[in-house]
Amino acid sequence: MNPQEIISKHEPTQDNLLNILHDLQNHHSESYIPAEFMDLVSDYLNMTKSAVYGVVDYYSMLSVKPRGRYIIRVCISPVCHIKNAPGIMDVLSKQLDIRVGETTTDKLFTLEGAECLGQCQEAPAMMINEKVYNNLTQKRIEKIIASYQ
Ligand code: FES
Numbered sequence: 001m002n003p004q005e006i007i008s009k010h011e012p013t014q015d016n017l018l019n020i021l022h023d024l025q026n027h028h029s030e031s032y033i034p035a036e037f038m039d040l041v042s043d044y045l046n047m048t049k050s051a052v053y054g055v056v057d058y059y060s061m062l063s064v065k066p067r068g069r070y071i072i073r074v075c076i077s078p079v080c081h082i083k084n085a086p087g088i089m090d091v092l093s094k095q096l097d098i099r100v101g102e103t104t105t106d107k108l109f110t111l112e113g114a115e116c117l118g119q120c121q122e123a124p125a126m127m128i129n130e131k132v133y134n135n136l137t138q139k140r141i142e143k144i145i146a147s148y149q
Contacts, residue, residue, distance in 0.1 A: 001027060003037050007044050014045050017055060021062055030066035030107070060114065068103045070148050073114035074126040080116075083123040089113070091138045092126075095145055108149070 010016040024037050042052045056062045103110040119125035122134035
């Protein structure tokens with residue numbers, strides 16, 4: 001499905017902006033929204049390009065940069081922070097040899113921080129694409145990442 005077909009599945013109302021952007025990103029092989037897609041959305045919804053770009057920039061779930069097949073989002077909110085989220089981030093960073101915001105050279109993983117994932121009782125937590133992992137330890141992370149490689 002090309003970007004225009006994806007956009008056209010939605011009614012051309014500005015209330016659909018986020019749905020369209022998520023749909024475009026989910027269909028992109030590198031999980032991001034290129035500038036030319038944002039231009040198409042701007043024309044379709046009769047919005048300024050800067051308004052569309054602003055929304056993409058504001059929402060951390062949306063990206064303007066190509067990302068890996070698996071997007072790892074480590075919760076960096078207070079409860080996880082207290083329960084060693086920074087240490088979890090370090091383990092992932094070392095294991096994947098990338099920093100936060102970067103993608104591995106094989107384009108398999110992108111490492112990001114995220115707001116609370118609703119797993120505070122079992123912190124620290126992270127998501128890989130849509131799957132949630134909690135009660136993270138270094139050993140557990142190594143196994144989880146290996147299962148994606
Ligand atoms: S603070 Fe991390 S899941 Fe809620």
